Amino acid sequence: MDRIVILDTTMRDGEQAPGATMNLEDKVQIGRQLERLGIDVIEAGFPANSPQEVEAVAAVAKEIKRSKVAGLTRPVLSDIDACWEAVHHAENPRIHVFISTSDLHLERMLRKTREEVLEMSVKGVAHAKKYTDDVEFSPMDATRTDPVYLYQLLTAVIDAGATTINIADTVGYAIPDEFARFLTGIRENVPNVDKAVMSVHCHNDLGLAVANSLAAIKAGARQIEVCVNGLGERAGNASLEEVVMAISTRRDLLGAYHGLDTTQIYRTSRMVSDVTGMLIQANKAIVGANAFRHESGIHQDGVIKERTTYEIMDPKSIGLTSSVLHIGKTSGRAGFRSHLKDMGYDMTDQDFSKAWESFREVVSKKKYITDRDIEAIVAEELRSVDETYRLDEVHVTCGEPGIPTASVKIVDSEGREFIESAVGNGPVDAVYNAISKVIPVSNTLEEFTIKSITDSTESLGEVTIRIESNGQTFTGRGASTDIIVASARAYLNAINRLVSMQGLDSKGPVK
Numbered sequence: 001m002d003r004i005v006i007l008d009t010t011m012r013d014g015e016q017a018p019g020a021t022m023n024l025e026d027k028v029q030i031g032r033q034l035e036r037l038g039i040d041v042i043e044a045g046f047p048a049n050s051p052q053e054v055e056a057v058a059a060v061a062k063e064i065k066r067s068k069v070a071g072l073t074r075p076v077l078s079d080i081d082a083c084w085e086a087v088h089h090a091e092n093p094r095i096h097v098f099i100s101t102s103d104l105h106l107e108r109m110l111r112k113t114r115e116e117v118l119e120m121s122v123k124g125v126a127h128a129k130k131y132t133d134d135v136e137f138s139p140m141d142a143t144r145t146d147p148v149y150l151y152q153l154l155t156a157v158i159d160a161g162a163t164t165i166n167i168a169d170t171v172g173y174a175i176p177d178e179f180a181r182f183l184t185g186i187r188e189n190v191p192n193v194d195k196a197v198m199s200v201h202c203h204n205d206l207g208l209a210v211a212n213s214l215a216a217i218k219a220g221a222r223q224i225e226v227c228v229n230g231l232g233e234r235a236g237n238a239s240l241e242e243v244v245m246a247i248s249t250r251r252d253l254l255g256a257y258h259g260l261d262t263t264q265i266y267r268t269s270r271m272v273s274d275v276t277g278m279l280i281q282a283n284k285a286i287v288g289a290n291a292f293r294h295e296s297g298i299h300q301d302g303v304i305k306e307r308t309t310y311e312i313m314d315p316k317s318i319g320l321t322s323s324v325l326h327i328g329k330t331s332g333r334a335g336f337r338s339h340l341k342d343m344g345y346d347m348t349d350q351d352f353s354k355a356w357e358s359f360r361e362v363v364s365k366k367k368y369i370t371d372r373d374i375e376a377i378v379a380e381e382l383r384s385v386d387e388t389y390r391l392d393e394v395h396v397t398c399g400e401p402g403i404p405t406a407s408v409k410i411v412d413s414e415g416r417e418f419i420e421s422a423v424g425n426g427p428v429d430a431v432y433n434a435i436s437k438v439i440p441v442s443n444t445l446e447e448f449t450i451k452s453i454t455d456s457t458e459s460l461g462e463v464t465i466r467i468e469s470n471g472q473t474f475t476g477r478g479a480s481t482d483i484i485v486a487s488a489r490a491y492l493n494a495i496n497r498l499v500s501m502q503g504l505d506s507k508g509p510v511k
């Protein structure tokens, strides 16, 4: 049995999903959780993108001890230098060099010949090799590349020192059996292929990313690149949880295993969803809310008598527990903090204090607290962003007949208070209008989702919103037993993200 190396690229490819932008604190938090999950290689970003990205990747690299930490780079010498500057802090750094190899990309995008791309690739890998032994090379759009050219290129980069060759189905074009044949072609026609680990990077444009990854394992791939919750460009990447649980569940057929602690999967999935504001569909495999729910009477009867009648995986194996917490009204700060630690949340004192206040507030209104409630509470704190604006008070009157009216008090980071009121089509609209009067940033609301966390009317309401401003998308989250308050918090959360990325278009609030 061979061990499959899992490379997680949630913080690089996953971050390229619209609205999933992560700041430095987000990345460190997710990096720690990925290490807890036992990920072999954490791809933390694309350092040459910006000085902030160098800083964020470096911060992850400093934090991670066991997993390898990779940075992505074009085969441009200065980009490789920037990549090394960021990843060299890691115990086990990796440089990941990529370049397009399909004629379509070469002719229409790079405007380079095959020879030029081959030369750049070899030079890039050789330059990276001066820094570290661990160099990965990816031919981008490999599945639409002329195989004969690909064989030549791969032979050359392995000679130059690449230790992993990553066959990227960048546009999600491959079909499983065809992809397996493509990889077999590489194994048969690249003479030095045994000197490198064969990896695959599959996209989900046809919903086949996981299927292609599994076909690749059968064809000899020993590294699979994945993203938590299947995040990523367009339809996303192969989903970490699906690939990993497929390997666990069907190792009989795949003849391979992985080194992950799968009981951390659920927590990792929640954390990434909370940090990015990207919701998980209820019927998502493994981590969706319905993934282990049985509705039909026959199925329920079966599962009660013998779980395996309708469950191929034990929900406990992904860390799913429905346990109601022992923590409640009488629990102290220390107890709450250690529970958060058990759940995988390492928080700064300041964030913890805020989480503690929110927790006390929820405990006073709700009888039973579950881990899921706690996740919703800390989600706001986790989406750590400079809090330029904080919601101090919100009041709403609405009903039938009547004009929904809201007043808000918002405090800015310098302690200045702003009070505004507005009317709207409904209470949430009125609140948003009042907040917009205080904070003059132009934006349009693209999405508004409200969800109850558990199944009762005293449940926490969790609001996720997505706003657009100057072509950039920002997500915001808020949770409260009062959905109007949750909506206001979610909106401010998104506005704070927007302001920290784009700055204000005037010198602060108008009034």
Ligand SMILES: [Zn+2]
Binding pocket: 013, 170, 201, 203, 232, 233, 237
């Ligand atoms: Zn990709």
